[in-house]
Amino acid sequence: MRNLSLFAFSVSVLLLLSCQNNSNQLPVSDQVLTNGAIPEDFHSFYEKFHSDSQFQLTHISWPLSGKTGIQKDSNSTDTVDKIWEKENWRMHKLDAFDPKDYKREWEAVGDILVIERITARAVPFGIERRFAKRPDKEWELIFYSDTHEFK
Secondary structure (H helix, E strand, O other), X not given: OHHHHHHHHHHHHHHHHHOOOOXXXXXXXXXXXXXXXXXXXXXXXXHHHOOOHHHHHHOEEEEEEEEEEEEEEOOEEEEEEEEEOHHHOOOOOHXXXXXXXXXXXXXXXOOXXXXXXXXXXXXXXXXXXXXXXXXXXOEEEEEEEEEEEOO
């Protein structure tokens, strides 16, 4: 009986260890791939992008093009073009979107473009970011659309 308990304990420990965050995967939960696989070298970039402010600033294509949501009335918003400037940039962090409240969706376009959409679970609002591989093989953020309605 003691050997059976030791075996059950060992299996439990192995299961717990295997469920921990794997550094070869994107450090996000609720990953939904809509097209292709995320390029392997994107994983480490994505983690560093969200943990190192200097790295983030040097891996954004300035001025950054994108969109922003403008409240039209109490029931709707419009989306307008926006240029994001380095001087006004607020660092993006991984812990900003709780997986209980937000869904993260990824779309890989070959091995040079990754589109990320983060949407609220309760309403059709969210953000979109596009990352591309530069000629020097480094990744950078090339498009950012802040909170807007997904239709």
